[in-house]
Amino acid sequence: MVKHHALLAGVMLPALAAATAMPAHAARIADPAQADVAAQTDESAAAPADDIVVTAVARGQNRLDATVATSALSGAALIDLAPRSAAEAFRQIPGIRAEASGGEGNANIAVRGLPVASGGAKFLQLQEDGLPVLEFGDITFGNADIFVRTDFNIARIEAVRGGSASTFASNSPGGVINFISKTGEQEGGAIQTTLGLDYEEYRVDFDYGAPIGKDWSFHVGGFYRQGEGPRRLGYDGLKGGQIKLNLTRKFEGGYIRFFGKYLDDRAVGYLPNPVRVTGTDADPTYTSLPGFSINGDSLHSRGFLQALSLNGQNVAQRFDVTDGMRPLVKAFGFETSIDVDDDWTLVNRFRFSDVSGGFTSPFPASVGTAGAIATELGGAGATARFATGPNAGQAVPAGTLVARVVLFNTRLNSLDNITNDLRLTRDLTIGGGEGAVTFGFYKSRQDIATDWLWTSHLLEVRGGGNAGLIDIRTTGGAAVTDGGTVAYGASFFGGCCRRVYDLSYDTNAPFASLNMRFGKLSVDGALRYDFGRARGTTFGADLGGGRVGTRPVDVDGNGTISTAEQLTSVVPLGSPAPVDYNYDYLSYSLGLNYRLADTLALFASYARGGRANADRLLFNDNNVSTTTGALRNPALAVDFVRQLEGGVKYRDGGTQLYATLFHARTEEQNFEATTQRLFDRSYRAWGLELEGSIRRGGFTLSAGATYTDAEITRDAVNPAVAGNRPRRQADFIYQATAQYETDRFALGANMVGTTDSYAQDDNRLKLPGFTQVNAFARFTPVPRVTLSVNANNLFDVNGFTEAEEASIPADGIVRARSINGRTVSAAVRFDF
Template sequence: MRLWSVSATICPILFAAPALGAPSGTINDPIITSQAATGDPAAAAATAAPASREEVFSTGVAKGRDRLDSATSTSALREADIETLGARSLGDLLRNLPGIRTESSTGDGSSAYTVRGLPLASGGSKYMQLQEDGLPVLEFGDFFNGAVDIYIRADLNLAAVESIRGGSSSTFASNSPAGVINLISKTGDVAGGAVQVTAGLDYDTQRVDFEYGAPINDAWRFHVGGFYRQGEGPRDVGFTAFKGGQLKANLTRQFANGYVRLSGKYLDDRSPHYLPGPVRITGTNDNPSFGSFQGYDVRRDSMLSGNLGNLITLDANNNPAELPLRQGMSALVKSIGLESQFEVQGWTITQRGRYSDIKGGTTRNLVANIYSGSALPASLGGGAGTFSYATGPRAGQVITNLGAINGNGLIVASSLNRIQSRSLNNAINDLRATRVFPVGKAELTVTGGVYKSLQDYTSDWLYSNHLQDVADDGMSSLINFTNAAGVPQTQGGYLGFNRSGSTAFFRRDYDVRYNITAPYGSLNYRLGKVAVGGSLRYDSGRVRGKLYGADLGGGRIGIRPVDFNGNGVISVAESKTAFTPYDSPAPVDYDYNYVSYSVGVNYRVAEPFAVFARYSRGARAGADKLLFSNKVSTVDGSLVNKGDGYDVVKQLEGGFKYRASGITVNVTGFHADTEDTNVQAGAITTDRTYKAYGVEAEGGYRQGPFSVRAGVTYTHAELVNDKLNAAVAGKVPRRQPDFIFQVTPQFELEKVTVGANVIGTTNSWVQDNNLMKMPGYTLVSAFAQYRPTERVQLMLNVDNLFDKTAFIEITTPSVPANGIGLGRAANGRTISMSARLDF
């Protein structure tokens, strides 16, 4: 009963203030298209119509149909929304979808995504799938340090972003029980294009975007577009951290009964990976205070720095190497796809296939510990020895007062590492057939299909660790330490050429392939105002490969001395060099299978109003988080327990949808039970069950030149148990707020559009022990557009208009005695100006 009472409480909020709703042509707008004739979902995203008319939605369902006739929770961002929001990253864009919780302060990639209170124990997107044109970019969205959003970009190619939460996403896509977000490309339905140039006014970024598409004749059309950008970015790192671009193209051949489309993508881009840095934490656990240290602003600085030099370590072949720090999160993607849809003897047959050659990875600076320079532990020279700068403009200079360095007196022990994905290649195909049969006065929609996915995961984890100071403006440098006996304990600032201490922990090589086959089907019976439907999917997976690393145990050795500087003497740091033991692999050889199902009922009470209910059981297969764990035998590669190959998600949802001229309201109550096998930051293994319930509401309103759209989600989540840590049972999952919300009011005249995008959360526990809370936040971004002539537009976007400090993550579980904590905050204010020419 609590679920529905909360729903009743939230519904009036959408009408109570003009700051909650949606404009025409945006998130809740109906789409009138040629899809009924051609079945082309890209065309379905191209044209908007008044809010009282039919709205077709095609992602994660059997057949595109009006949202009010479907027992699902769906939303979309159209091209105009994407343009006005001016999001700096994909994570910033997707947080404007209702029910989606996004932690996006890591940069352009490696953001964390979840839906409706499902757990976010680690990075990436575990339960929700990110797709491009109806197929996943990666089969698993949360590969450790290889998250899916590293390999996808939003640019002028986008026609729309569609999302489905819960519902039939469990049965119409693999490994996506929480939902699907689909980025839909333009296909040249209407002749025209644009060139847009963007520059940062108070930060270093330059970017050019272009797109053009057109019908060639009555049968052929094409679209091509992309971007190129470079700059230091929104944080001071002391080097060009963003550099690269993307090119996408497609060619469509239209037939009387369908179409065939060939598409291609080339992405070669890099961006920095921002990780937690120093945070001042004072007060008490009941009343903590969070802020910045002198000489380090949590909104603008990073522990990345051009003074750190290259990452010195053994490469994947166990040879000494220097890997560029500026690689950051790098992506090289080459993909080709073939899509077709035809009407054959009453059946709509849809075929989507794509092969992607994907490699890249992330180079990052992972802070392990932060110390006061006046109170270092003995292992790092506390009370004795000599410190000096190892890199930067003061290299060789002795530091006479470590406790006052840079005005903050902080010293960081950190792991500089490269997670190199040699191959994330995949070949993915989805073939389905749908037919509508008349049954008396009713209609029965029958769908059957087969999904096939081959996914590589070959990755090398390369580490070294060092000492550095804490400085602003990208000026942090490495520090050398020589003990009281005159013996250097570091080499060029490096404590060792491993992750930490004297072990080979996390020096790994994964060489694994996933082979997934999933037949599925659905039935939907519609009689008058009532539609009842069910769908079923059977996922079977074969996982084969090898693992290498001392973490596997069994007497494997992973540490040896290496003379990096070639002076014939092994230093203390060189004696702690991790290597990959390729002579003793562990096999990976297991199969899994599971059944997903979803049943729902929708009642179209009246033309503008519908109610629905749905129950679903889906699952997410385990990927790399199962490996190097006690779930997989290191002897024969089998699963120790058969059920360990996947995590089950059970969801109940129900609500109503209302759409009339100028106004839309959608409200959904939900309840979810979730299993999660994962690895948190710091290599903490978890084996848990969660439950969550709440209400998701979105709405839109338009009156004359004024429009507004909004969403709010209330979630009550609980960590039911953890087989490895009984102490967290009954706690609220870390960083799970009670409310997340987004509001976008807009005022549009003939030549001028102005508006704001407001996003925020309430407070949440910083860690699963529930000792200290992280404050909630409200961030306001503003946009203005000026159209001096018909085809020219000038745009101003201000992200975090009021330059607020918004903490996204606090790693420190409670108020530390020395006031030194670790965490991440959203970027401070950044202002960009764009000029666009349409033709």
């Protein structure tokens, strides 16, 4: 700890001494809410509201002066586009690859060429009002996007890619996406009722904010919705909502804002489903199976609503499958900005989030016919009968497709997060240039306390929410399964993964930055030193050392041990494995921006940032000792990303154009729960990112495209894939929105697309490219009343974001995840 303090002093004290000796004149924007009404620079081309960047920078600044690539998506655009999840909103941001096929959460998200080796958003941080939703974006079954919602509270979503994202946030070397809330600076609100026209969802959104007297303002908003959702499940897969509020007090020289959030929701999590694939790996054709639509159905069913298993204390418990992704978040905090004197400004953000819930969803380990599976499990002459569903008790035809399902039943006991970000900024003048120096200290503590309670089942492949669980009996009539349960453990995954995590991760990071402007030239540089520790215990047979994971248990308590109960996974609670190690790393960024004219700028930046590996590093004795908890190799603790980018920015009236060339090198150690595969790799990516918009009268066109050439340059586990393109990485991703608007009505269309990619890293089976088209229309018959219709995936295309198989199997059935099919909603909104 002494060396940490010494380094902090060594970095900060010389700069502090220099800064205090200099006068200051630079303008200040500390409050993100004020970015909508002011620009930091005084150029003649006034900046639109969404061109003031406040994310991952020392201070709000004009987008034309930023030395990194930035984008913003307004709250009004979100209302028109009506994304069905946060990931669908992210697809509108250039450079962001969001695989929006998991439902309300559980999306894989990456930034221009950085890999998604397992799941979640490893190198990207999701924030709400400048603080992380979770410290790590890829906690297994606890991805950060599960715990955020898009609603009327959002003023805009900002995205920063590369550059200062490495040095103004921990564990985010790829970039930061920040949900910025309304704060009631202007009085007004709305209430909207939305109805699914061709799917079942009923939703109410509301918000209201206003100044209170001279110095106070507030904002409150939220939503509640219920319904089956965009796929046919046979039950309400969506049920819940959230409420957020904030209260701001302004005073001379600053402000203080208090905020709170309560999210209590249930949202189905869509995992890969069976689909038929014909043709060749290089030119495949994906078609839905008879009676099962790949973009409109799911293996969720009214015939599979509950599951019996042992809990994390090895006590039998019945779990509700309909909970799906169940985020429960109770958060509160404050943000303050104080002008300490004429030169110094102190900004502090604090939040505590009580986060818990669960993740429950069926994953098809494989698919076969009922006859073959009956023989496999029960021997020759074994029979299959429906245990649940509309055909309960009837024999299952031998050719019926059946999924061997592992139910991912994970309890999120605690993902609590406490974060504080303190910054002290001084305006200064150096050699005729104006700027600011910032010193800060970041502190967070992230809990990861989860129980993995997986079980194995046989489930009919049938759509409409009508699939039934299937029982197998031997030729002599002996039961092989219990009401469709094959094992009270993950027998289809070799009995693995009955786990308990009880961990905490402390992250500390002093940081410093210098931002200067010398006429047309802007220069900024920053350092960040992260040091942290991982402490806790893990339990599981996967840890080895004689830990027993499967034994006979009378799970249902009927006094006998069935065949399925012979295969009961237990947690070896008497044999914990410690987790006890420290880590540290240095991140840095340097950026330049040159204003060729009021409307035109060139920029370049280079950054090295790190991402501390969290829970995915564990349950591997080659990584972490199961006896001491120490790292086998300290280098395993952190993966580094190095990014170089440069480009041009142009904005003149209603025309904007941004072009960025980028190059990135990435290290990756990871573990994937579904395939039980370890990753130890390096990657290289380069490409071009384009973003632009044009406004002429009532017509607006905005578009973006990213070309990426990515390669696996090294693989310590599977050297054969070196030189291949990373899985699911397309050459092009793109988006565009065209809209025509008058005072009374608006019409618009949006498209999001991708070219082909490979399902796996061996580069055999392709995932076809696709273009999804969305459309919207709104009409205001009288002031303050708006009627609207929104169509998501208007042409009902299949868009595959991932597949488990590396090649077309002999039976032609691949397990893949597609975007949702067409959903059309209508809404009535009243503004006040």
